[in-house]
Amino acid sequence: MTDSGITKTLMVQGTTSDAGKSILVAGLCRVLARRNCKVAPFKPQNMALNSAVTADGGEIGRAQALQAIACRLPPHTDMNPILLKPSSDTGAQVIVHGKAVSELDARAFHDYKRVAMRAVLESHTRLCNQYDYIVVEGAGSPAEINLRENDIANMGFAERVDCPVILVADIDRGGVFAHLVGTLALLSESEQARVVGFVINKFRGDVSLLQPGVDWLEDYTKKPVLGVLPYLHGLHLDAEDAITTVQIASDSENVLRVIVPVFSRISNHTDYDALRLHPQIDLQFIAQGQTPPAADLIILPGSKNVRMDMQWLRDNHWPEAIARHLRYGGKVIGICGGFQMLGQEISDPAGIEGPAGASNGLGLLAMSTVLQEHKQLQQVSGTLALNAAAVEGYEIHCGQSTGPALESCAVMLSDGRRDGALSADGQIMGTYLHGLFDNTQARDELLRWAGLTPTAAPGLAAIREQQLERLADMLENDLDIAALFPGVL
Numbered sequence: 001m002t003d004s005g006i007t008k009t010l011m012v013q014g015t016t017s018d019a020g021k022s023i024l025v026a027g028l029c030r031v032l033a034r035r036n037c038k039v040a041p042f043k044p045q046n047m048a049l050n051s052a053v054t055a056d057g058g059e060i061g062r063a064q065a066l067q068a069i070a071c072r073l074p075p076h077t078d079m080n081p082i083l084l085k086p087s088s089d090t091g092a093q094v095i096v097h098g099k100a101v102s103e104l105d106a107r108a109f110h111d112y113k114r115v116a117m118r119a120v121l122e123s124h125t126r127l128c129n130q131y132d133y134i135v136v137e138g139a140g141s142p143a144e145i146n147l148r149e150n151d152i153a154n155m156g157f158a159e160r161v162d163c164p165v166i167l168v169a170d171i172d173r174g175g176v177f178a179h180l181v182g183t184l185a186l187l188s189e190s191e192q193a194r195v196v197g198f199v200i201n202k203f204r205g206d207v208s209l210l211q212p213g214v215d216w217l218e219d220y221t222k223k224p225v226l227g228v229l230p231y232l233h234g235l236h237l238d239a240e241d242a243i244t245t246v247q248i249a250s251d252s253e254n255v256l257r258v259i260v261p262v263f264s265r266i267s268n269h270t271d272y273d274a275l276r277l278h279p280q281i282d283l284q285f286i287a288q289g290q291t292p293p294a295a296d297l298i299i300l301p302g303s304k305n306v307r308m309d310m311q312w313l314r315d316n317h318w319p320e321a322i323a324r325h326l327r328y329g330g331k332v333i334g335i336c337g338g339f340q341m342l343g344q345e346i347s348d349p350a351g352i353e354g355p356a357g358a359s360n361g362l363g364l365l366a367m368s369t370v371l372q373e374h375k376q377l378q379q380v381s382g383t384l385a386l387n388a389a390a391v392e393g394y395e396i397h398c399g400q401s402t403g404p405a406l407e408s409c410a411v412m413l414s415d416g417r418r419d420g421a422l423s424a425d426g427q428i429m430g431t432y433l434h435g436l437f438d439n440t441q442a443r444d445e446l447l448r449w450a451g452l453t454p455t456a457a458p459g460l461a462a463i464r465e466q467q468l469e470r471l472a473d474m475l476e477n478d479l480d481i482a483a484l485f486p487g488v489l
Contacts, residue, residue, distance in 0.1 A: 007128040007129075007131065007132060007133070007134060008132065008133050008134070008485065009042075009124075009128070009133075009134040009136060009161055009163040010028075010133070010134070010135055010136065010163060010164055010165075010166070010484060010485070011136040011137075011138060011157070011158050011163050011164070011165045011166070012024050012025050012028070012135065012136065012137055012138060012165075012166055012168060013138035013141070013142050013154050013155075013158075013165050013166070013167055013168070014138060014140070014141060014167070014168050014169070014170075015141055015143070015167060015168070015169040015170075015179035015180060015182075015183045016140075016141055016169070016170065016173070016179065017140050017141070018170070019168050019169055019170045019179075019201060020168050020170055020199075020201035020202065020229075021137045021138060021168060022063040022066070022067070022137060023235070023237060023471065024168055024199065024201070024229075024475075025041055025063075025067050025135050025136070025137045026041075026063075026066055026067045026070040026237065026468065026471065027070070027468075027471040027472050027474070027475045028135045028475065028484070029041050029067050029070040029071045029135050030070040030071070030468045030469070030471065030472040031472045031475055031476060031481060032071075032133055032135070032485065032488065033070065033071045033072050034472065035488055037132055037133055037485075037488060038130070038131045038132040038133065039071050039131055039132065039133040039134070039135060040068070040071055040073060040079060040127050040130070040131040040133075040134055040135075041064055041067030041068060041070070041071060041079050041134075041135055041136075041137065042064075042078075042079055042080075042123070042124060042127060042134050042135070042136045042137070043061060043063070043064050043079070043080045043136065043137040043138075043139070044081065044082060044120040044124075044136070044139075044152050044153055044157045045081075045082040045083075045084070045116065045120070045139055045152050045153040046060075046061035046063070046064065046080050046082070046083050046084065046139060047083075047084040047085075047086065047092065047139065048061050048062065048063070048083070048084075048085070049085055049086065049265065049266065049267040049268070049304050050062035050063075050238075050239065050267065050268055050269065050270055051083065051085065051267070051268065051396060052064075052065035052075055052394065053377050053378060053379050053394035053395070053396060054074070054075045054076050054077050054098060055074045055075070055076070055379065056076060056077055056098065057098070057377050057378055058076075058077035058095075058097065058098015058099060058377065059077075059083060059095050059098050059099075059100075059375075059377055059396060060075060060076075060077055060079055060080035060083060060098065061080045061083055062238050062239070062268075062270055063137070063238065064079045064080040064137075065238070066237060066238045066464070067079070067135075067137070069464065069468070070468050077097050077098030077123075078097070078123035078124075078126050078127055079123075079127070081096065081097055081116075081119045081120050081122070081123035082094070082095070082096060082116050082119060082120060082152065083095040084109070085267075085304055086265070086304065087103065087265065087304050087305050087353055087354065088305070088308075088354065090105050090106055091103060091104065091105045091106070092104065092106075092109070093304075094109065094112070094116075096116070096119050097119060097123070098377070099375075099377075100375055110147075110149075110150065113150040113151070113152050114150055116152050117150070117152045117156075117157075117160070120152050120157060121160065121161070124161060133485065136157070136158075136163065138153060138154040138157075138165075139153035139154065140153065140154070141154070141183060142154035142155045142165075142183065142186075142187060142191070143182065143183045143186040143187065145186065155187065155188075155191045155194075158191070158194055159190065159191065159194075162194075163194070164194055164195075164196045165191075165194050165195050165196065166195070166196060166197050166198065166199055166226060166484070167180060167183060167184070167195055167197075167198050167199070168198070168199040168200075168201050169183075169198065169199075169200060169201065170201050170202050171200050171201065171202055171203050171210075172201075172202040172203075172204070172231065176200055177213055177216070177217055180198050180200075180217060180221070181217070181220065181221065184221055184223070195223060196223070196224075196226075196483075196484075197223055197224045197225065197226040197480075197483070198217065198221075198223060198224070198225050198226065199225075199226055199227050199228075199229060199479065200214075200225060200227070200228045200229065201229045202229065202230075202231045203228050203229065203230055203231060204230070204231045207228050207230075210228060214228070224480075224483070226479060226480045226483055226484065227475075227478050227479035227480060228478065229474065229475070229478050229479065230474065230478060232470070232471065232474060235467060235470070235471065236273070236277055236463055236464075236467050237464065237467050237468070237471070238270050238273065238464070239269075239270060243262065243266075243269050243285055254280055254452065254453060254455075255280055255281065255282050255452075256280060256281050256282070256296050256297060256447060256450055256451060256452040257282050257284075257293075257294065257295040257296045257297070258272075258275055258281055258282065258283045258284070258295060258296065258297045258298075258299060258450075259283075259284050259285075259286050259292055259293060259295040259297075259298055259299075260272055260283065260284070260285050260286065260298075260299045260300075260301055261285075261286050261292070261300065261301070261312075261313065261316070261318060262285050262286060262287045262288070263301065263303050263309035263312055263313075263337075264288070264305075264308060264309055264312050265303050265304040265305040265308060265309055266301050266302070266303060266309075267301070267302040267303055267304050267336075267337070267396075268301070268302045268335075268336070268396070268434050269285075269301060271301065271302070271335060271434050271435060271436060271437065272299065272301070272437070273460055274437035274438050274443055274459065274460040275437055275443075277460070277463055278443075278447075278454075278457050279455075279457055280447075280452060280454060280455060280457070281447075281452075288312070288316055289316065290316075291317075291321075292317075292318060292321040292325075294325075295325065295330060296330060296331065296450055296451050296452070297330065297331045297332070297333065297450040297451075298321075298322060298325055298330065298331075298332045298333075299332075299333045299334075299335065299338065300313075300332070300333070300334040300335065300337075300338025300339070300341055300342070301335055301336075301337070301338050302335055302336035302337045302338060302396075302397075302434065303336075303337030303338070303341075304337075304353065305353045305354055306337040306340050306341065306346050306348075306353060306369075306371070306399070307346055307348060307353065307354060307357070307358075307359040308353075308354060309337065309341075310341050310346060310359050310360075310361065311359070313341065313362075319362055322362065322364075326364075326427055326428070329427070330427070331427055331428070331429070331449065331450045331451070332364070332427065332428045332429070333428075333429045333430070333431070333436075333446075334428075334429070334430040334431075335430075335431060335432075335433070335434065335436060336395075336396070336397050336431075336432055336433075336434060337397070337399075338430070339401070339420060339421075339430035339431055339432060340361065340369040340399050340401060341361050341362055342361060342362055342364045342365045342367075342421075342428060342430045343361040343362075343363075343364075343365050343366075343367040343368055343369055343401065343403065343405070343430075344360070344361050344363050344365075344366065344367065344368050344403070345358055345359070345360055345361055345368040345369070346358065346359050346361055346368075346369050346371070346399070347359075347368065347369065347370045347371065348370075348371040349370065349371075350371070350372070350373060352371045352372070352373060352398050353371060353398070364423070364428055365403070365405040365421050365423065365428060365430060366403050366404045366405040367401050367402060367403030367404070367405040367406055367421065368401070368402060368403055369399040369400065369401040369402075370399065370400050370402075371398045371399050371400075372398055372399070372400055373398070374398070375396065375397065375398050376395045376396070376397050376398070376432070377394075377395065377396055378394065378395050379392075379393075379394045380392070380393055380394060380395060380413050380414070380415070380419075380433065381393075381413070381414045382411050382412050382413035382414045382419070383411070383412050384410065384411055384442055384445055384446070385408070385409060385410055385411065385412070385422050386445045386446065386448075386449050387445055389439075389441045389442045389444075389445035389446075390439055390441045390442060391411060391433065391436065391439055391441075391442035392435065392438065392439045392442075393433035393434050393435035393436055393438070394433070394434050394435055395432050395433065395434070396434060397432050399432075405421040405423070405430075406418065406420075406421050408421060408422050408423075408424065409421060409422065410422045410429050410430060410431045411431055411433060419431055419432055419433060420432060420433070426449075429449075437460075438459065438460045438461070439459065440457075440458075440459035443459070
């Protein structure tokens with residue numbers, strides 16, 4: 001592998017999905033950043049419905065936005081040049097350099113990879129020209145034989161840019177040695193040669209009891225184990241895709257009950273991390289087939305396929321549950337796609353998210369939405385209609401909503417636009433703003449509106465920063481940083 005120039009690219013690949021790639025990359029980025037290194041994250045191809053809006057008005061995976069924060073950088077579209085947002089079981093919206101370019105099924109995207117690789121290499125080159133270190137996250141596993149041809153996400157990328165790779169495996173799943181040995185065995189000789197070592201993730205207990213297995217693995221593969229990372233209980237960082245349900249335990253009697261339906265195409269569920277981590281909130285994600293329990297606040301989340309998930313609501317009897325909830329004085333918030341569902345109709349004449357057509361909404365707000373090809377992507381700030389509390393967030397939506405309900409807006413944006421709606425009786429609120437609860441002032445005002453007297457609690461940004469430092473401390477102690485980044489003090 002070449003070592004030309006000052007930029008050093010290291011790639012983290014996993015034996016499985018959710019092996020710990022995203023978190024390991026974030027931790028490595030923070031380790032380098034706090035040593036005053038110029039470092040940036042990179043993921044060639046991501047598939048996720050959790051996304052973030054960058055300062056340059058593009059869309060990238062949520063994990064790469066977190067990794068940028070770990071680097072103390074604003075997120076940029078070059079950090080995730082290809083993002084796939086599934087709209088069905090077989091198709092996805094393809095986002096290149098932050099902008100949606102097409103809707104492709106799995107077979108069509110396989111053929112599109114040659115084009116996508118050019119975008120990936122362009123972004124990587126631009127980052128190399130700006131930073132001394134690039135820490136790259138792979139996708140899934142490099143041993144997925146059916147996806148090897150024209151691969152841009154794992155070894156296909158590593159071979160093109162000639163970078164070293166470390167393999168991470170999750171011991172908490174079981175079979176960690178089989179995962180590592182089997183993955184290595186399914187790689188080509190050149191790919192095996194660029195694997196510089198292994199990382200075993202989420203180990204519980206006495207690490208000395210694992211040492212015989214580590215010794216065997218190193219002897220069998222002739223590759224070093226660079227670290228055995230302990231299981232970090234209560235690690236609260238933005239999830240790439242899977243919904244996190246862990247909450248901060250509370251002994252307070254003053255608790256707000258919040259429920260969120262898990263749509264088939266739920267998007268940006270990290271919107272609720274600020275609530276999930278609040279000590280006075282009992283937040284439950286309600287899956288398909290589960291009966292919605294009694295609550296103080298129902299939040300309808302975003303969706304990548306609003307009409308499909310409107311039908312999901314009906315199939316799971318949510319309209320009746322919401323009507324009953326409102327009769328008893330409960331509050332409802334709809335965010336993005338959930339806001340559109342609160343209206344009278346959702347129309348998709350161009351088939352942006354699925355078959356062209358229209359669907360009735362819940363009819364709780366006097367408005368209708370038409371999905372349009374151009375996607376609204378921007379970071380925003382403003383004030384809530386509730387006591388002018390400061391709010392910050394971002395917009396990711398194709399819908400244009402109109403109707404008399406919008407005359408009483410939920411948010412007055414700093415650019416002069418009015419966003420969302422607040423019902424005349426004060427029970428229903430809708431907004432296009434993701435990250436609605438991230439600002440502590442907005443969060444607390446919304447909690448008061450929903451019936452809670454909130455006590456002081458840290459905001460999401462403070463929690464995230466504390467957790468990134470905790471993660472980096474662990475890596476400094478349990479990972480061979482010097483072997484990965486020679487010369488870094």
